[in-house]
Amino acid sequence: MLAKQISIFIENKEGRLAEVTAILRDANVNIRALSLADTTDFGVLRLIVNDNEKAELALKKEGFTVGITQVLAVEVSDQPGGLNKVLDPLCEQDVNVEYMYAFANPQCKNAIMIFRFDDPEKALKILAERSIKVITGKEISDL
Amino acid sequence: MPIYNHYFETMPRREIEAVQLKRLQATIERIYATVPFYKNSFNKAKIKPGNIKGLDDLQRIPFTTKLDLRDNYPFDMFAVPMEQVVRIHASSGTTGKPTVVGYTQNDINTWAELIARSFSAAGATSRDILHNAYGYGLFTGGIGAHYGAEKLGMAVIPVSGGNTKRQITIMQDFKPTILCGTPSYILHLAEIAAEMGVDFKDFHFKSGIFGAEPWTENMRAELESKLHLKAIDIYGLSEVMGPGVSIECLEEQKGLHVFEDHFIVEIIDPDTGEVLPHGETGELVFTSITKEAFPVIRYRTKDITSLNCEPCACGRTHIRMNKPSGRSDDMLIIRGVNVFPSQIESVLMETKGILPHYQLVVDRIKNLDTLTVKVEIDEKLFSDDIKSLQAMETRISENIKEHHGVSAKVLLVEPKTIQRSQGKAVRVIDNRKLL
Numbered sequence: 382m383l384a385k386q387i388s389i390f391i392e393n394k395e396g397r398l399a400e401v402t403a404i405l406r407d408a409n410v411n412i413r414a415l416s417l418a419d420t421t422d423f424g425v426l427r428l429i430v431n432d433n434e435k436a437e438l439a440l441k442k443e444g445f446t447v448g449i450t451q452v453l454a455v456e457v458s459d460q461p462g463g464l465n466k467v468l469d470p471l472c473e474q475d476v477n478v479e480y481m482y483a484f485a486n487p488q489c490k491n492a493i494m495i496f497r498f499d500d501p502e503k504a505l506k507i508l509a510e511r512s513i514k515v516i517t518g519k520e521i522s523d524l
Numbered sequence: 525m526p527i528y529n530h531y532f533e534t535m536p537r538r539e540i541e542a543v544q545l546k547r548l549q550a551t552i553e554r555i556y557a558t559v560p561f562y563k564n565s566f567n568k569a570k571i572k573p574g575n576i577k578g579l580d581d582l583q584r585i586p587f588t589t590k591l592d593l594r595d596n597y598p599f600d601m602f603a604v605p606m607e608q609v610v611r612i613h614a615s616s617g618t619t620g621k622p623t624v625v626g627y628t629q630n631d632i633n634t635w636a637e638l639i640a641r642s643f644s645a646a647g648a649t650s651r652d653i654l655h656n657a658y659g660y661g662l663f664t665g666g667i668g669a670h671y672g673a674e675k676l677g678m679a680v681i682p683v684s685g686g687n688t689k690r691q692i693t694i695m696q697d698f699k700p701t702i703l704c705g706t707p708s709y710i711l712h713l714a715e716i717a718a719e720m721g722v723d724f725k726d727f728h729f730k731s732g733i734f735g736a737e738p739w740t741e742n743m744r745a746e747l748e749s750k751l752h753l754k755a756i757d758i759y760g761l762s763e764v765m766g767p768g769v770s771i772e773c774l775e776e777q778k779g780l781h782v783f784e785d786h787f788i789v790e791i792i793d794p795d796t797g798e799v800l801p802h803g804e805t806g807e808l809v810f811t812s813i814t815k816e817a818f819p820v821i822r823y824r825t826k827d828i829t830s831l832n833c834e835p836c837a838c839g840r841t842h843i844r845m846n847k848p849s850g851r852s853d854d855m856l857i858i859r860g861v862n863v864f865p866s867q868i869e870s871v872l873m874e875t876k877g878i879l880p881h882y883q884l885v886v887d888r889i890k891n892l893d894t895l896t897v898k899v900e901i902d903e904k905l906f907s908d909d910i911k912s913l914q915a916m917e918t919r920i921s922e923n924i925k926e927h928h929g930v931s932a933k934v935l936l937v938e939p940k941t942i943q944r945s946q947g948k949a950v951r952v953i954d955n956r957k958l959l
Contacts, residue, residue: 386908388906388908390901390906390936390938391938392937392938392941418910419910420910420913420914422935422936423913423936423937424910425907425908425909425910425913427908444938444939444940445938445939446901446902446903446906446938446939447903448903448906448907448908450908479909480909497908497909
């Protein structure tokens with residue numbers, strides 16, 4: 382099951398990130414995780430939120446360019462080698478990580494890693510074969 | 525200062541006008557027979573070559589524009605068969621296609637003579653060494669200046685543009701006495717020299733002949749004080765011939781003498797097309813009266829200036845045009861390269877298949893013109909992957925360089941951040957202070 386990620390184009394300007402988060406606050410959207418990839422001039426803010434539709438609507442209304450990307454959320458155990466358990470089978474079958482970030486699962490000690498793979502369908506299949514738990518969008522909303 | 529062609533350059537006005545009329549009539553006669561574009565345009569205006577009885581009759585002839593040249597791309601404006609053409613040059617057109625011009629051997633000789641006249645007016649003689657920093661290639665600047673300097677008997681160093689540190693070493697070692705190039709590049713070169721600890725006081729330059737882009741009296745003052753030379757303005761455009769259509773004289777450095785035995789110059793109201801009296805400001809229009817391969821009749825340059833027919837201290841009787849103060853279209857001149865916003869637009873269109881909102885921002889940083897193309901990101905262009913966004917910036921920038929020969933930095937910006945004026949995007953911001 383793929384989860385949805387919201388990505389937003391923002392210029393590298395003072396206060397711009399705070400403006401985005403304020404829009405989400407006013408729309409009563411909760412941010413579960415975020416990552417910011419940047420160049421000298423601009424950045425792409427990637428967000429996992431509890432309500433994608435509400436977030437997208439609120440940001441578009443304020444004139445932001447918003448993209449929806451399918452990502453994989455995977456629970457990784459909090460012990461040495463936890464991440465390798467996920468990455469090794471993917472690596473063996475040539476699935477590439479475009480980017481990734483993580484947040485702590487509030488219900489237990491494990492981490493939830495958000496992955497953007499070059500071939501998400503193939504990644505999903507491999508993880509299913511290995512019985513690695515993929516977290517659904519709904520589960521993220523309900524955390 | 526010696527005058528290269530004393531007979532023509534100091535000819536009394538009345539005689540110049542007689543020469544002009546004779547040559548105009550011959551040109552009109554010839555192109556009516558050889559260039560279908562002119563024949564059609566004369567027929568539409570109900571003018572026969574025989575109707576041109578006096579110089580005033582020129583005003584009845586329709587203008588020629590850059591668009592007309594584009595419509596006749598590449599060679600349909602040529603008035604001679606290709607076997608008589610010995611040279612082809614090209615400059616930027618308003619869209620993807622360049623403006624192409626041709627020269628016969630006589631045209632090349634005339635051009636070289638006019639450059640020789642120009643360099644003489646700037647104080648050069650056969651004893652001088654020329655450092656020619658104009659670009660060599662399709663651009664008329666480098667090769668145009670080269671041939672004329674050789675005709676005058678100067679020793680030419682064909683160094684062309686770029687590779688600035690090597691240029692400075694050549695200046696130190698070869699001791700050139702005359703310099704030419706685009707003024708913004710030469711100022712940039714002066715800054716690099718200063719960083720290298722090189723002082724132009726130790727050089728041997730008498731004059732610098734600068735052109736191919738608009739420059740101001742402030743830039744002249746800067747060039748003269750930094751480079752320890754007299755800065756002389758040269759004007760020309762490839763459609764009319766190339767550099768050497770007009771030149772300032774060392775004596776007055778006030779207005780550029782137009783070589784009137786080869787060109788007829790007019791100033792018109794750019795909106796109505798009406799010819800304006802001397803002294804009034806309007807658009808410069810040129811008619812060539814000796815060119816064989818690529819004659820132009822009433823070519824609209826889009827350059828804004830005025831004419832001055834006061835006698836000049838140098839003794840030349842040819843009319844002077846003041847330094848052009850601007851353009852009546854949206855053409856930008858960036859490091860000597862002509863750039864139209866429509867060209868950038870077509871690159872954006874080709875790169876992504878859609879046309880985003882964009883804006884060209886021109887700055888002069890350390891005396892070098894820089895072009896930034898701002899592109900508003902929308903959902904079709906957007907990607908959550910930074911690498912693909914950066915690849916898009918690079919691809920647009922490479923396409924601009926490849927198609928239009930100008931380096932541009934592409935900058936992605938947020939939607940609705942490019943300022944609009946009455947709903948229309950402001951396409952060009954020129955931050956160069958040309959005052």
